[in-house]
Amino acid sequence: MKKVEHIGIAVKDFTVSIPLFEKILNTECYKNEAVESEKVNTAFFRKGETKIELLESIEADGVIAKFIEKKGEGIHHIAFEVENIEIEMQRMKSEGFILLNEIPKRGADNKLVCFLHPKGTNGVLIELCEEIK
Ligand code: ZN
Numbered sequence: 001m002k003k004v005e006h007i008g009i010a011v012k013d014f015t016v017s018i019p020l021f022e023k024i025l026n027t028e029c030y031k032n033e034a035v036e037s038e039k040v041n042t043a044f045f046r047k048g049e050t051k052i053e054l055l056e057s058i059e060a061d062g063v064i065a066k067f068i069e070k071k072g073e074g075i076h077h078i079a080f081e082v083e084n085i086e087i088e089m090q091r092m093k094s095e096g097f098i099l100l101n102e103i104p105k106r107g108a109d110n111k112l113v114c115f116l117h118p119k120g121t122n123g124v125l126i127e128l129c130e131e132i133k
Contacts, residue, residue: 001082009054
């Protein structure tokens with residue numbers, strides 16, 4: 001793992017949360033992207049080496065909508081940048097972690113991603129991500 005690439009935050013409504021985070025971070029949202037497979041809209045902010053990814057559900061039964069129903073708005077996952085996602089997934093698997101997807105998925109912001117099951121990570125949803133070159 002190289003660094004924290006971004007922190008994902010689940011929010012109910014971009015029209016409220018994008019201006020809010022622009023104020024907090026004192027920088028403009030530089031990218032909006034829908035990830036249809038996850039039924040989610042994303043909004044990105046850059047602060048130094050790390051990004052903040054806001055997540056808003058597209059549909060009432062999406063994973064983010066369900067997360068907010070259970071836990072409310074807030075931190076959803078922490079994403080670590082890796083050099084080679086397949087090697088890192090193999091390493092995690094051999095350490096006994098449960099991968100939520102066995103094959104790297106196409107995520108937002110030009111990334112291949114894989115999530116680790118929070119059961120094995122003290123309740124923290126961890127995303128591995130590799131920049132698509
Ligand atoms: Zn993410």
